[in-house]
Amino acid sequence: MAKPLIQMALDSLDFDATVALADQVAPYVDIFEIGTPCIKYNGLKLVEELRARFPNQLILVDLKTMDAGEYEATPFYAAGADICTVLGVSGLATIGGVINAAKAHNAEVQVDLINVPNKVECARASAEAGAQIVGVHTGLDAQAAGQTPFGDLQDISDLGLDVRVSVAGGIKQSTVQQVVEAGADIIVVGAAIYGAPSPAEAAREIRELVDAAGA
Numbered sequence: 001m002a003k004p005l006i007q008m009a010l011d012s013l014d015f016d017a018t019v020a021l022a023d024q025v026a027p028y029v030d031i032f033e034i035g036t037p038c039i040k041y042n043g044l045k046l047v048e049e050l051r052a053r054f055p056n057q058l059i060l061v062d063l064k065t066m067d068a069g070e071y072e073a074t075p076f077y078a079a080g081a082d083i084c085t086v087l088g089v090s091g092l093a094t095i096g097g098v099i100n101a102a103k104a105h106n107a108e109v110q111v112d113l114i115n116v117p118n119k120v121e122c123a124r125a126s127a128e129a130g131a132q133i134v135g136v137h138t139g140l141d142a143q144a145a146g147q148t149p150f151g152d153l154q155d156i157s158d159l160g161l162d163v164r165v166s167v168a169g170g171i172k173q174s175t176v177q178q179v180v181e182a183g184a185d186i187i188v189v190g191a192a193i194y195g196a197p198s199p200a201e202a203a204r205e206i207r208e209l210v211d212a213a214g215a
């Protein structure tokens with residue numbers, strides 16, 4: 001099994017603070033996620049900036065597309081995104097549109113299972129449609145209501161689909177081992193890094209934990 005990748009969620013609205021945070025944690029992360037509020041606020045310019053600064057990290061743009069898949073995703077791939085997200089609840093027509101846009105740019109698609117009622121069915125259909133990643137995701141609002149992604153992660157990774165499985169939703173140092181053991185290929189961490197007194201130190205700890213758990 002390949003070592004899981006670490007995805008840092010950049011969830012600030014501030015352009016310069018986002019770039020500065022990315023600089024601090026770059027040695028420890030594999031993927032920069034431009035979070036949904038951040039990409040809505042800052043747009044393509046931030047994708048271009050991070051693409052130019054970080055040739056060694058993948059860039060995921062968390063569009064959470066709900067309609068007009070190909071039309072919405074195309075400029076973000078053209079600006080340098082390696083991965084864009086589309087909502088599982090959008091349906092296969094929209095997911096297929098984002099897959100078309102990704103193919104045209106030799107890039108990838110993540111289907112976000114957030115709030116999907118039948119996650120197993122959606123993950124299967126997304127894999128069959130050609131998505132490369134499915135994301136098990138407990139959003140910030142659901143986390144505030146006490147939910148976690150752990151049960152869903154196990155259900156989706158147990159399917160053994162030909163996709164990578166990403167997990168997001170309040171992952172922190174104490175839950176890294178659990179999600180690696182449950183089969184996560186991509187571990188998304190936001191608040192546990194950007195909310196730490198030293199984001200670089202928190203990212204370094206997460207890197208060590210992921211590498212140790214995946215060894």
Ligand SMILES: O=C([C@H](O)CO)[C@H](O)[C@H](O)COP(=O)(O)O
Binds near residue numbers: 009011168191
């Ligand atoms: O995707 C996210 C959320 O929907 C806002 O865009 C977060 O980036 C993701 O949940 C990771 O952040 P944490 O849950 O704080 O680790």
